[in-house]
Amino acid sequence: MNETRLSRRNFLQMAGLSAAGVALAACAAPVAPQEGAGDMEGGAEPQTVQFYTLVWQPGAVEAAQAAIDGWNAEHGSRITAEYIQGGWGQARDYLTTSIAGGVTPDIVHGITAWANEYGTQGGYLDLTELINNSGLVETTHPKALDAAVSPLDGKIFSVPWCWEVGTMYVNADRFHEAGFELPLDGWTWDDFIPAAKELTSPPEYYGLAANLTATQTTEDIIAWMWQTGAEVMGGSGQNWEIDVQPAREALQLWHDMLWVDEILSQESFGGSNTLEAFGLGIYTMRQTGCWARRIVMEAEPEFEWHMVPLPHYKRHANSSEPQTWSVATDSTGRGTVDAAWEVVLWLSNDENSSAIAYGDWLFPTSVKAMEDPRFTTTEHSWDVALREVEHGVGYPKHPAWAEFDDRLLGPNIQKYLQNEMTLDELIDLLEVEGTKILQEYQV
Amino acid sequence: MSTKSLSVPMPEGLERLSRRLSNRHITPYYYLLPTVIPLLLLTVYPLLRGIYLAFTQYNLYNKDTTLVGTLNFIELTTNDTLFWGALANNIIWTVGIVVITYVLGLFTSIALNENIPLRGLFRGLALIPWVCPAVVAALTWRWIFDPHFGMLNYALMEIGLIDRQIGWLGDKNTALAATMIVAIWKLLPFSVVMLLAGLQTVPEELYEAGAIDGAGVLGRFRYITVPLLNRVGKIAILLTTIWAFNHFDSVYVLTGGGPGDTTMLLSIMSYLNAFRFFKIGYASAVGVIMLILLLLPITLYTRQVLEDVE
Known part of the structure; x- marks a missing residue:
């Protein structure tokens, strides 16, 4: 056999080419195994x-x-x-x-x-x-x-x-002290508003906190919109429409809770820790899902709380x-x-x-x-x-929902609640722009 | 025993290939391959691919790369309710961050350049935000801004500047400023390091001569420090501009673009379109617009670096 010396230069060239080859190979698309390749045959690997x-x-x-x-x-x-x-x-x-x-x-x-x-x-x-x-x-x-x-x-x-179900967590002690029965079997908006007004004393404590951050606003408000009878986005097959007009009452209610009655804490907009604050008595009520019970209990083991249904209106609905x-x-x-x-x-x-x-x-x-x-x-x-x-x-099962929610519904409800637009402007925007998004997906 | 070559038998074909590749003019390029190939694959290709996709309606699932011309750009600039607001936010955000970071960086670097006690410790501390992972920093700041349990509200209430908790990240009036503070905190060490390095190249004799000529502290700062920091300062400003304009992580973690669209930046808009709505073509168009807007600082930066090399 011919023996040739591999010079340092040759070695470096080869190394360079090898590295390039490895890089290219690493970037190549992986070959999918054949269907059934992993099936066990006669003691093969599981x-x-x-x-x-x-x-x-x-x-x-x-x-x-x-x-x-x-x-x-x-x-x-x-x-x-x-x-x-x-x-x-x-x-x-x-x-x-x-x-x-x-x-x-x-x-x-x-x-x-x-x-x-x-x-x-x-x-x-x-x-x-x-x-x-x-x-x-x-x-x-x-x-x-x-x-x-x-x-x-x-x-x-x-x-x-x-x-899970969407529920309301209430400060049981404060309810009892004010002479309110815990609404374990359900209550209406008409029951809720007077109680919340009575159980708010800003800035010491507020009647209600929710999570109105960028990604959560819809989750906390949509059940109230459904309770008015609005579907928000409804339909079947290729016939879908944005239906938010009936939800005006719910949106107005939340706006009033913030600015008229001061029931709802403005800290809901930025508050990832309102649940813990509820345990400390800073909020009388905190709206969230039933999953949160462990956190409330562990944060304040001595705290007397109870979970009650969301107040209902024309329809009994919670986000689930x-x-x-x-x-x-x-x-x-x-x-x-x-x-x-x-x-x-x-x-x-x-x-x-x-x-x-x-x-x-x-x-x-x-x-x-x-x-x-x-x-x-x-x-x-x-x-x-x-x-x-x-x-x-549950949320509407249309592929346009994610874009409608993330891009329009959540951010613009936030804008309305922070007085950046009127209710009419909000409803118009949701209907006009929402319909455009729907059409885009339906095409 | 030492040897300069390895005694390895080479097959004839490989030897021929080796000789052919040994041309003195070609050889240096082979040495560049391990660097150039990853660069081409990981930077140049995605860039060109992104530009191409901006002219398609490519969706993560349909993978339809049919060209649609400038449709995405027309849609963005004429029909998208978010685009102009996000662009305005980006401009306010970038200008604010660059100016504040530079000014704070300048004064901090001057302080750290003085012969103060524990100077080494302070210089080390100044770097901490830089080494802190961006998401960790954002999560920590989220706690600092927390209305009830946050240090900021507590401190401001203790000294009597506010009388009730402020939801810094949830209030439309404070959210953008709050997110800017986090970005400034994160970018400040870079300005400090750059400017401190620049300050250390200024000969002490110049200050002595200035003092002899009757220049006071401000005079020496104005006529000696500022001009001599010009070059390094320009690089710091250009890089900070690019990083601030492209910023994504801390804003996304802190506010997700809200409340409303108050902190919506082009980078977040692009992300949402790509990974929430699967509109890769449309998201790429946002990216291309960002690239075009950044071309000026990028060109200036490159020119400055090349001048420095020469």
């Missing part, structure tokens, strides 16, 4: 299914991990489930980029509104047939299942497994969005759809969904699981929240 979850309260994280451990203990030789911890704050960015990059985890936690949005755009699989053949239709609460059905095409892109498991379209390329579906069914069974929901201070969507005494007890107001499930309303 398939791995990625499970991306957004559970965050300690009890829920523990229960979700236990469910995955349980699956792996029973079925790990065939299908291994891999737990991936996500967070609600980053979930949308993560999912959007994952779907665009073709690397979405097999099972994705979310809410029905997101599932419909991503599903309609092709990021999640249509699970209609799998759900119809699984028995979930019979066991899941009809309202939760309805929320998962896309009104555009009737497809179901997610399995609802738990949900079922949480879901979806199967990513990317699973098709990895050949893991069937395996992912098996794990979804495992996570959605009564035992696991109840444990995870309970750990998150929420309800399972299984009718049978909701009868579990843990969810019907009067302790920590579970019974009040359970009754409110029947009045839960």
